[in-house]
Amino acid sequence: MSGPVAAVRRIGNLVTEGVWRLGFAARFFMLVLLYSGQSLRRVHLTIREIYFSGVLSLLIIVVSGLFVGLVLGLQGYETLQRFGSGDAVGVLVALSLTRELGPVMAALLFASRAGSAVTAEVGLMKTTEQLKAMDMMAVNPIARVVAPRFWGGVIAMPLLAAIFTSMGIFGGWLIGVVVIGVDPGAFWSQMQSAVDFRYDIMNGMIKSFVFGIAVSLIAVFEGFDCHPTAEGISRAITRTVVSSALAILAIDFVLTSFMFRGTS
Amino acid sequence: MAACDRFATLAQSPGDLILTRSHESPLVELKGVRFAYGEREILKGVDLVVPRGKVVAIMGGSGCGKTTLLRLIGGQLRASAGSVVVDGEDLGQVSRERMYALRRRMGMLFQFGALFTDMSVFENVAFPLREHTDLPPELIELLVTMKLNAVGLRGAAHLSPSELSGGMARRVALARAIALDPMLIMYDEPFAGLDPISLGIIGQLIRRLNDALGASTVMVTHDVHESLAIVDHVYFVSEGGIVAQGSPDEIRASTDPFVHQFVHAEADGPVPFHMAAPPIREALLGGRAA
Numbered sequence A: 001m002s003g004p005v006a007a008v009r010r011i012g013n014l015v016t017e018g019v020w021r022l023g024f025a026a027r028f029f030m031l032v033l034l035y036s037g038q039s040l041r042r043v044h045l046t047i048r049e050i051y052f053s054g055v056l057s058l059l060i061i062v063v064s065g066l067f068v069g070l071v072l073g074l075q076g077y078e079t080l081q082r083f084g085s086g087d088a089v090g091v092l093v094a095l096s097l098t099r100e101l102g103p104v105m106a107a108l109l110f111a112s113r114a115g116s117a118v119t120a121e122v123g124l125m126k127t128t129e130q131l132k133a134m135d136m137m138a139v140n141p142i143a144r145v146v147a148p149r150f151w152g153g154v155i156a157m158p159l160l161a162a163i164f165t166s167m168g169i170f171g172g173w174l175i176g177v178v179v180i181g182v183d184p185g186a187f188w189s190q191m192q193s194a195v196d197f198r199y200d201i202m203n204g205m206i207k208s209f210v211f212g213i214a215v216s217l218i219a220v221f222e223g224f225d226c227h228p229t230a231e232g233i234s235r236a237i238t239r240t241v242v243s244s245a246l247a248i249l250a251i252d253f254v255l256t257s258f259m260f261r262g263t264s
Numbered sequence B: 001m002a003a004c005d006r007f008a009t010l011a012q013s014p015g016d017l018i019l020t021r022s023h024e025s026p027l028v029e030l031k032g033v034r035f036a037y038g039e040r041e042i043l044k045g046v047d048l049v050v051p052r053g054k055v056v057a058i059m060g061g062s063g064c065g066k067t068t069l070l071r072l073i074g075g076q077l078r079a080s081a082g083s084v085v086v087d088g089e090d091l092g093q094v095s096r097e098r099m100y101a102l103r104r105r106m107g108m109l110f111q112f113g114a115l116f117t118d119m120s121v122f123e124n125v126a127f128p129l130r131e132h133t134d135l136p137p138e139l140i141e142l143l144v145t146m147k148l149n150a151v152g153l154r155g156a157a158h159l160s161p162s163e164l165s166g167g168m169a170r171r172v173a174l175a176r177a178i179a180l181d182p183m184l185i186m187y188d189e190p191f192a193g194l195d196p197i198s199l200g201i202i203g204q205l206i207r208r209l210n211d212a213l214g215a216s217t218v219m220v221t222h223d224v225h226e227s228l229a230i231v232d233h234v235y236f237v238s239e240g241g242i243v244a245q246g247s248p249d250e251i252r253a254s255t256d257p258f259v260h261q262f263v264h265a266e267a268d269g270p271v272p273f274h275m276a277a278p279p280i281r282e283a284l285l286g287g288r289a290a
Helices: A002-034 A036-041 A043-053 A055-082 A086-127 A130-136 A141-180 A184-194 A197-225 A230-259 B002-010 B014-018 B066-073 B096-103 B121-132 B137-150 B166-177 B196-213 B224-228 B248-253 B257-263 B280-285
Strands: B028-037 B040-050 B055-060 B081-086 B106-109 B184-188 B216-221 B233-238 B241-246
Touching (some): A002 A036, A036 A141, A043 A055, A043 A141, A055 A086, A086 A130, A086 A141, A086 A184, A086 A197, A086 A230, A130 A141, A130 B106, A141 A184, A141 A197, A197 A230, B028 B066, B040 B066, B040 B081, B040 B241, B055 B066, B055 B196, B066 B081, B066 B184, B066 B216, B121 B137, B121 B166, B137 B166, B137 B196, B184 B196, B196 B216, B196 B224, B216 B224, B224 B257, B233 B248, B241 B248, B241 B257, B248 B257
Parallel strands (some): B055 B216, B055 B233, B106 B184, B184 B216
Antiparallel strands (some): B028 B040, B028 B081
16 A cells, blocks of 8 residues: 555655746746846856857867768758759758758757756856855856856857758768769759748747757756755756757757748 | 055945944844754754954854854845844845845855865955956955965965865965955854864964954854864854853863863763664664573
8 A cells, every 4th residue: 555655655746846846947047037137248257158158069069060961961862862853952951950950959969068068067166165155245146157157058059050050051062062963053052942041040040049048047057956966966967968858859849830830 | 555455345335334333232143043944943042142353153063053053144044033133234134135235244264165166266366356346457456465465375376276275275265255354254164174284374364364354253163272262252052052152261161061072072971972772782682682
């Protein structure tokens, strides 16, 4: 009898703890927005975080974008050629990247590289009482530490997604035009006529902006909320990567269903 | 140089100056303070006073609520009952803005310094000045140099916190804590883990800086001998309340069993060596006859 009761109790605990954390995260998000004015006024703090989150993520974004483009070009040409549409490989690469792969892959990489680093940094500051010390010096840690990191991530994310997409298209061109020999005129002109700036590119950018908010919020929240021990930081980093990945995929599905529902 | 310090104080927000109260009242006064972490009650009606200009130590065993008391005085925690009054302000009633205005006039030294690891020693000490004043960079540099000189680490200004020993890190944190010439300096276990030389240096700095700045000091510690050499008054905390208090001489001469055990580091006494448990015979023999 105690087995099922204990199981129900555990489930109940998990649910209430989950709801509590969700509420705490929502309140935390409100505080970050509330104190964002202070950090945005001191723009050098945010620029520093754009550098750490964005510029230092460039290598992985550029290399991954290039390889994703190369693979898309290869696979796309292979399939399109069967239907006599090998020239359309540029369209396939561009649409895949601008609408989906660019924002999603860049966000996943951003969560792994920059999100985990932000969680570790904020978590370590909490563990070594740096956040408490700041608070005791009458400096709000959310305004001074959290908000700049949050906005740094939000601003860097769409830029990284754009760079990822551009590198992917370059990779597709390398494979399609340089290696396979697709006509460059057909490659670029078909892409130009098929890709719509507002419908494809802007929607992709909106997606990456939303992913930036989600990943940055998860990263700073997990760092701020972590248990102040080495194990606590480790768990917080894991939660950042896992929660970010799940959030990105779930948000992507929701946004895609609104943005690209049954239209060309 | 002293003029620079005064200027730094005046450069704080005008609202801070309004906080200055009568110098006759104690700087810190706790009355009937109770506090619990969840169901576990840590403090059960503590009365404590920190007179202006004095160095007061709060002593007691590990986990007795010393640091909790310090956090209550710093406004990091709120008492569940009773009042914590700092410079005439009841911390249970003040807004966050008012609390921050008060904290600009407090300095706190954390147990391990809590230096900002992404900043140099110089930047750490300059941090409160940059955050709370509009002083020109040249004056900030001057003030930081003076503060670092006061703790004997002017030569370490360019180092990063990771290059400092434990004692040096605490001295830098002390320089940071006094950057804005606070009215109240709080120390959380300032002597923990230090070698004898660093321990002596920190002890002397605590006394000297308190007197030089005209500040008041609250120090949480269990280092009896070093503390009794520098403090004006000692409170002993045990089982959620103040069990003894007095001047260092009174404490040394005390016949109170708890104070005697604590001061003379006796293994057994009012604080028992053995934690409450079933009799050893029962534990070893499982209830069988010997």
